[in-house]
Amino acid sequence: MSVDDDGATYEEFVTTRAQSLLRYGYVLTGDPHDAADLLQESLVRLRAAWPRVVNKHDPEGYTRTIMARQHISIWRRRRRESLVGRVPEREYTDRGLDRAEQDPALWEALSALPTRQRAVLVLRYYEDMSDEQIANTLGISRGTVRSQASRALDKLRAGWRPAVPAESGSRG
Secondary structure (H helix, E strand, C coil): CCECCCCCEHHHHHHHHHHHHHHHHHHHHCCHHHHHHHHHHHHHHHHHHHHHHHHCCCHHHHHHHHHHHHHHHHHHHHHCCCCCCCCCCCCCCCHHHHHHHHCHHHHHHHHCCCHHHHHHHHHHHHCCCCHHHHHHHHCCCHHHHHHHHHHHHHHHHHHCCCCCCHHHCCCC
16 A cells, blocks of 8 residues: 555545546546546556655646546547558449439530529539629629529529430339
């Protein structure tokens, strides 16, 4: 048993301060299980350093420091990237978008729209502009951009049907 100048032992410290330290661990981690693990590891480290720590008369401060540093180390380890020889993701190709762009009926439906509605849709979906950028480009308000886009999309939904791809014919 390690005893400090006031007669407090490591075991007494753990008995009296463990709940407070567990709450501190919970505040650090946000998870009761992680907090318990953090406290347990910190108390193991405190036990090894008890003679030095008890001479400084602040074992709780030392334990809280251990907990904070250990939590940061765990957090950093979890966030660390691991390098790989190849990029695991591959390029994503939306075949539906490709079909739509090649569909002459879509371009006919777009050309049948009023000029401002067509311009709003092309700038939004083809040029990937924000409502504010479209409004500045066309010299209209953002509200007008939204209403023109809504009306244009309603007209397209009512009049255009995507072409059926040749490879998805009837199968039995």
